[in-house]
Amino acid sequence: MEAVLAQTTGFFQERPADKRLGTAFASVWVHRMRDQDAPxxxxxxxxxxxxxxIDGRFRVAGPDREPQIEVLPPGATIVGLRFRPGAAAGWLGVPANRIVGERLDLSELWGAEARHLAGRIxxxxxxxxxxxxLEAAIGAYAQDHRAPDAVMGFAFDVIDRGLPADKPLVPFLLRSLHMTERTLRRRFEESFGYGPKTLDRILRFHRFRRLRQASSDTSTAVLAIEAGYADQAHLIRESRRLSGITPAALAATGV
Structure with a gap:
């Protein structure tokens, strides 16, 4: 059976996180797979x-560098609590670069503490x-964890908005954050799982997707430039690299 983009199958819904989840989580989402023939x-x-x-346990979905294919049983329901940028490492107690591309049972990081938390559900x-x-249990637990890294949260927002073409990313961050290049890379890898340039590449692609959803009548070539790509060919290469399909095929999915 051919794989499909996650949000195009079954039921998917996302909303802002309840205030009980404090400053660590940005949103809560639920994805329920089709009851039959879930791809x-x-x-x-x-x-x-x-x-x-998922399936009566907590797991951690680390940051991805490339598309991941996951097979879930028909009718499965996954509830996700999405960390704010820069918050996961402090909350989980593990740097993000140790969980890149991973899907880990929380007990692999926390041991019996994770099983105790799951037992409350x-x-x-x-x-x-x-x-x-879930929100009550995680909310009560979140009070004992370190606050998100505000500096890295700021850096994420700067990259997510996109810099003008005449402002190279790394020199701009070095000046804005008053860090050496070595410290900058270390802080990014600990907070996000990869360095500034990789984060920029991923967020630029999602910036294009947001622009396309907001301006569906605008040509792909124009949206590519607005998102920060050199040209449409650059966008197509990145789309295939990050989603496995072209921007035209992605637009046809409706997400």
């Missing part, structure tokens, strides 16, 4: 890290009640 799904790199509830077919339990 493999392609996870496109988006520079995020998620704490997920009672099985229920009611999705609203399940999400209420």
């Amino acid at each position: 493999p799904v392609v996870i496109t790199p988006d520079a995020t890290i998620d704490l997920q509830w 009672k099985a229920t077919p009611d999705l609203a009640k399940l999400m209420e339990q």
Whole structure:
């Protein structure tokens, strides 16, 4: 069975995180697979890290560099709590570059503490009640964890917005953050899993996707330039690298 982009199959919904989750989490999402013939799904790199509830356990979905294909059973429901930029490393107690491309049971990082946390969640077919339990349990737990790295959060936002073509990324960050290049790379790898240039490449692709959704009538060539690509050919190469398909095929999926 051919793999499809994750958000194009089954039921997917995302909303802002409840205030109980404090400053660590940005949003909560749920993805319920089709009851029959659930296809493999392609996870496109988006520079995020998620704490997920699946099959009665917590797992950590690390930041991806390239598309991941995941096979989930028909009818499976995954609830994800998405960390704010720069928050995951402090909350999980592990640098992001140690979990790049990984899907790890939380117990691999926390041992019995993870099992204790999972034990607070009672099985229920009611999705609203399940999400209420998850937010309450994680919210209570989040109070004991370190606050997000505000400097790295700022750096993420700068890159996500995009810099003018006449402002090279790394020199701009070095001046803005008052760091040496070695410190900058180390802080980025600890917070996001990779260096500034890789983060920029991933966020630029998602900036293009946002622009396309907001201006569907605008030509791909124009949107490519607005997003920060050298030209449309550059965009096509990056789209294939990060999603496995061209921008035209991506637009046809509706996500």
